[in-house]
Amino acid sequence: MAARAHLLIRKGRVIDPLSGRDEVADLLVEDGRLVRIGASLDAPGAELIDAEGHWVIPGLVDACVHLSLPGSGRAGDIASETRAAAGGGITHMAAQPDCGPVDSTAVVRLIREQAGQAGFARVLPVAALTQGLEGNQLAEMATLARAGCIAVGQAGARVVDALVLKRGLEYAATFDLPVMFRPQDAALAGGGCAHDGPVATRLGLPGIPAVAESVDLARDLLLVEATGVRAHFQQISSRESLWLLREAKARGLPVTADVSIHHLLLDESAIEGFNSHCHVIPPLRGAADREALLAAVADGTIDAICSQHQPVGSSSKAAPFPASKPGISGLDSLLPLILKLVAEGALPLHRALDAVTAAPARCLGIQAGQLEAGRPASLCVLAADESRGLASHWLSAGRNSPWRNATLPGVVKLTVCQGRVSWLSD
């Protein structure tokens, strides 16, 4: 593991979305802590990093990563994937409970141990809300939280029984544990694999209608209101869901939400030609949904943007579209795609960076995603205007991405995670 960093990062454009700081400045990291941000700092003995022409931003916080543990059926392992995160400027990631599953302290310990040994990124496990994610009996949430879980959730395995869910939420609220929801009614989704719209109709692919998400979201929101639990909604994909979220936030419910970067850049037309690399759940929806999602990020209805990282082996995608495994390997492309959105004028820079730093940290209830003197340094030095082909620099073991052959802006020069250098490009 790298030693605690002692660095003087000079003359970078320091952008901290939370405080609104955006100026050329020096940053001094001493003994792993960010001790000062200011003009012409001096630090004898510190390693000099010339960041002139580069950006210095908080380390990214990714609210949704599907971990690669043995048995998860995913490509790579915790070391390979956290290294991909570091190379992409990500310092904190919330690991979904669908590996293991995360319903025992042994699994939590294993995750933390492997992540700690690798040392590339802070992995924050989300515990299962119910045992085995089966939706019947409550998991030992308080014990799991004490073992290091930051929230509870069900990943893609929805709790069908509303009474079990209500009790689960009440129990989580007892310990002020945030609950992560990924709304999708299984019956309405009905074995579909693509957005129920004109493209799926033409390609003859079984559809997942937008109401599969919004109907479930409506139920979840009412139960959140009834139990008073803190809730975070993951990977919102449809316009109807945004109406519900807006209304819930306006009434002051303690809810936050995220969207995957892919749903902000791609719509249902991306699956033309049966492109299995664009097979994700929730499905890529219509162009109007994509527009609405961008507007919702801009106005704050959606707080955070996540990678929804799901690395799968090449044989899982080498199949006819409906038989291919859903998911996109997202860690390598998250930051470049954020810059692409900004370059295209789809999102203002500060809001776009906020959505991958301070906002997800707030959703997860963790201290991260900001450049604040006195705290362990988590930051990223970025050549924002340098473009490169992603394929030759790809780090994740999952090569399943529609962006792998793209040339995109944003080269991460240095990542510091909790005071240690986790990535340094040559």
Next chain:
Amino acid sequence: MTLAPPPSSRVQLTEDGKLRHFLSVEHLPRSLLEDILDTAASFVDVGGRAIKKVPLLRGKTVVNLFFESSTRTRSTFELAAKRLSADVLNLDIAKSATSKGETLLDTLRNLEAMAADMFVVRHQDSGAPFFIANEVTPRVAVINAGDGRHAHPTQAMLDMYTIRHYKGGFAGLRVAIVGDILHSRVARSQIHALNILGAEEVRLIGPRTLLPTDVEQLGVTVFTDMAQGLKDVDVVIMLRLQKERMDSALLPSEGEFFRLYGLNNEKLRHARPDAIVMHPGPINRGVEIASEVADGPRSVILNQVTFGIAVRMAVMSMTISGQESNPDHGGDHGR
């Protein structure tokens, strides 16, 4: 600015626009569909001869890869290949490899070793023939014999042949497709073919549970009432209704479906007096069609089967000749 060609035509055509795979009717040029029909016309006689064979595919190996069983479609493809003098291998994969856990890609790699010239593919997943065409060696022609709900292009072309045979052409024609559009690969291919060939109007008739979302965008008019939908049409195409539809709450009963959408003589009166009635088969008497219509003078259902062999012969000979003219194929000529 010219748009890049849509993926389906890019996979199916050689650089000079010849058919090398037949996966979907969508995006194919009208001239090519007319070529298929004209070529089929030249094969219709072959079935009437004492020696029912032409040597166009002599020395070629055609493999029927049926991941979903279908005796009828497989038999007509087998007959078509044999009339073209090809060697035919029937593989009923539904019962063998995949049930042992072998992936589709593994199965393909094994079959490639047999040095086949053509795969005729039926698969339960939409898009499977595209996947296969992209994955197998470029010199193997792939013909889609039905994939999921996506396409059944040879069935659609034999229906086009039938319509042209009885109506002389497509200009001014109104065609109604009735029943379970949602699950029908045949309907999707027919809609594309009719629009490309210049039919006046394609109508879909069915209850909303059996109509796919945004289906209007395929270039059709949607009706939920049989009398209105059949009014003045020249062609009525009835689709087969699977019994499972009742179990999945798409319909209450066969009886109610027949009362509302089943074709009998009374409903057929709304169509033009010279309208023909078609059905891709096998028919469910008393569910989507009454015997009085199926066996009646307007029914051309049995002729469709005859034409089907000629259309499949046409597509097989055209794709093999497209493969041979393809630059990718050049290296294999000396073998």
